[in-house]
Amino acid sequence: MNDMRIGPVAWVARHIVLMAGGIFMIAPFAMMVLTSFKPQSEILTADFHLLPERWALIQNYSVASQKGSLLRYMLNGLIVTASIFALQVVTSLPAAYALAKLRFRGRDALFGLVLLCLLVPMHATAIPIYILFYKTGILNTYGALIFPFALSVFGIFLMRQFFMTVPDDLIDAARIDGMRDFGIVWRVMLPTAVPALIAFGIFSVIAHWNDYFWPLIAVGDERLFTPPLGVAFFKENGGGTEYGPLMAAATITILPLVAAFLIAQRRFIEGITFSGMKG
């Protein structure tokens, strides 16, 4: 479709429609950022101005980060998403390699199990996992936020698909050099899989940075809150009508992913398309 020619009328119409739709798409972001610059008196007024007359940027952001302990939540979000992705790589890659490249009894059954598990939404297992964590005292720890996602069946599936395309010669050569299967996974397969891993990583980080359902169930201690829990907590505990600081908190919450997206737009869209198609 890249070299399709469109006439001048269509050219104008395309921009008008896309601009109008774009305003609707971008409006919440613009409102959020602009409101986070305004003092309360300019927010709760029927007299709307796009830009603040008196800037309250520093005040709003410092209220958000002190009263809302926002930096703590951001750090928790970083710890949780990074740990989840690291564990997912460690648990999924060897399994994906075994499924793609080794012949063994029960391989088809194991792959069938992976396909079956792919269908199950995370919400369906929440009650039993909650009871398990309650009985074992894991609730209200970082572990409670991380362990249920230590394995991604989607990761196994995706990496298996990718490993199937890696030529067997590469593995045979490594074997001749005396490498064992465990070494092959990390020293031969992993380096070939970097593009697929990046796509999977983008998918995993977005899913877990933004997740609200499971953290809401798993932790009640404010010190363990992830950014979505934190911003909802800030809203419900006194911040609900302080729109300036609340919008500052919302801005900070979405900033890391949105900034990463704007920097590596193509990578993100490819990653999401790739995982969306397979998942």
Added chain:
Amino acid sequence: MTASPPQSWRRSATALSLAAPALILMVIFLIGPLVCVILLSLTNYQLGGSTLQLIGLGNYAELAQDPTFQRSLLNTLIYAAIVVPGSVLLGLGAALLIEADSSLRSFYRAVYFLPVMATIIAMAIVWEFMLHPQFGIVNLTLKAIGMQPHDWLHDRTLALFTLCAIGIWQSLGFNMVLFMAGLTSIPSDLYEAAAVDGAHGGLDRFRIVTWPMLGPVTLFVIVITAIRAFQVFDTVAVLTKGGPSKSTEVLLFTMYSEAFSFFRTGYGAAVTVVFLVIVLAFAALKTFFLDRRVHYS
């Protein structure tokens, strides 16, 4: 290539040791809980309580009589029935328009995709502010052009539809990029062939080439959007809590309230099973019928 028995035995042992961590975690966090949630739905278990009795299909019989659950199921279906066509059609429209020409293409793509990335909890709070009955930009705009303002999130005839609009806003960019992948995989010689056969207008091209080629992708996008729509939770939990008067009660929120607010674990498990059956039906449709027909290189 047939390996001798001890060698093949060793191969299997290696393979299983590589897959073992994944298999163990799958049993602990997926298979086990799945079996447990079905069993729990047949009991009257309450978290922290000491009794656990099998009550057969008692919870399901209660669900069938429970007005909150009925409302919740109906609302979830309405939500899906609006968000699925809304975000699929708008996603398709955005993809077609953006791909139709190269000017500002990546700018538009980024703008339409932005809501997919942004934490929905944070953006829901922004929407609530924009929908503020007195000072929100939505009502201020409506008043400025002489239209009636509304209390979008607290009016029980409107709240569910407001959540649908937010749902469409959030998910259309995701569908858009899936459609774009579908569009770029259409071989350009098909368009040339259609032009030779006399298809000149954009509409002709769409009817003869684009739409038939996009058919399987469209089915695929519809199904995954439906699966996601049935999982609506975040906006409800942070904006309306199922209210006003249960008008935005949805399945996952009912499940959450029963199991984690009222601690009626067995009953919450039964709601989960109903939710699971619906989602699995769509997911199975996708895996067994659609995945084979959608190919991207």
